[in-house]
Amino acid sequence: MTQSTTPDKASSPDALPRQHRQYTIGELARMFEVTPRTIRFYEQEGLLAPRREGQKRIYREKDRVRLKLTLRGKRLGFSLAEIREVVMMYDAMPDGNARQLQRLLEILADKRANLERQLEDIRLMRMELDDVDDRAREVLRSLGH
Amino acid sequence: MTQSTTPDKASSPDALPRQHRQYTIGELARMFEVTPRTIRFYEQEGLLAPRREGQKRIYREKDRVRLKLTLRGKRLGFSLAEIREVVMMYDAMPDGNARQLQRLLEILADKRANLERQLEDIRLMRMELDDVDDRAREVLRSLGH
DNA sequence: CAAGCACTTTACGTTAACGTCAACCTCGTC
């Protein structure tokens, strides 16, 4: 989590219909402000599976969405393994057996519990930030001006 | 983030007045379900500064609160360095000069922006979990109950 | 007093998530 207050460089990841576009690794990298290395790494970890055109990787809508979800998961502190767990099961769903699906439901419940906890954490953290903020301003004011 | 749906073992970190208690490293560790090693590591990283009684570390209320805040920060994906940044500046506040305080305010704003972003991420993530959940149940049903 | 338990320091090991080369293709173009 080294993201500073960066507003939004590069051609923002979500824009218009976007239809059936294809992307090179560099394009995707700029869109999401990550390095190509990162994207290749995610592929190696089983989170992406772009098609090839000769040697080059060709990314399509599906891949872009996956990358987006992956990065969102990361911002929420999920590990790549956890993210893959959901993403892969999601793909395996259509022909999944009952046990697999039950397992998926469990995982989902777990993630959701996690999110709820984070919401509470955010609430508390906010209050503390407010508190510190108040004190800091107070001291500043008492410092003349 | 390997926390499962663990309800709350050990003597929960927050209970009553708690007044002026002191804690050993082991007690604190059980309270928050971390290892003593973790607590020592946080100290080494400048996040805690317990007093000593001979060789042993003695933790007081202040330390317990700090540990609590630290772990909360971690659950939100902050690095120990980021957490220290705020915690230490908070302590240096009373006699802080204007520049330091301004810097602190900036950092706070940054963290807050981060939290807001996470709120949005959680919202989106929730929707997606709901979606996957729905589909899974659908498939399950179509599998002959 | 030996045993056990909780604590201590020191130091090396481990895992995740990339960064950083090096060495190589493959275009379009000057």
Place this chain on the structure above:
DNA sequence: GACGAGGTTGACGTTAACGTAAAGTGCTTG
């Protein structure tokens, strides 16, 4: 045909956040 801008595969390096094992200290308890 040299060249620069992208792309590719290794393979090794790095950082954060601990884990783990070794070896020692100090109390209290049978």
